[in-house]
Amino acid sequence: MKNTQLWKSFVPVAVNLLLGIPAIVPIFLVWYVLSNGPLADLGWTSRDPNEDDGMLLWLVILVPVVACFGGLWALVNIWLRRKMFDAPTPYPYWLVCVTATLAPFFVGIGIG
Structure with a gap:
């Protein structure tokens, strides 16, 4: 019984790691807009001179990309949570899912 529960707990992590690979694009777009807009106005970053x-224009590109990925990510995780677990507490599940989704982006930053 314990092996089945342990296996079920790794499925959302694996799925969110795989979802984190295409998530690199919306996360980068959000960072690009923030670093050239509000954060540059505060003086925390410098604007791209080009x-x-x-x-x-960036908001027209950013909003649909983030909305599509966010909707897909939320639907997949809600379905996984209902399918894999009976009634877990929501906070650890969503924290692990967000961390696993962001991991490929931060690994890419670390390598690059």
């Missing part, structure tokens, strides 16, 4: 198109 960025002269304005932020509206």
Whole structure:
């Protein structure tokens, strides 16, 4: 019985690690918009000198990409949580899912 429960707990981690690979694109887009917009206005980052198109173009690109990925990510994780577990507490599950999804992005930053 314990092996079955242990196996079930690794499935969401593996799925979210795989979802983290395409998540690199929306996470990078969010960082790019923030670093050239509000964070640059605060003086925390410097603007890209070649960025002269304005932020509206980036928001037109950013919003659909993040909305599509966020919707897909939420639906997959809600389905996995209902399918794999009877009634777990929600906080550790979602924390592990978010961490596993962000892991490929931070590994890519560490390598690059």
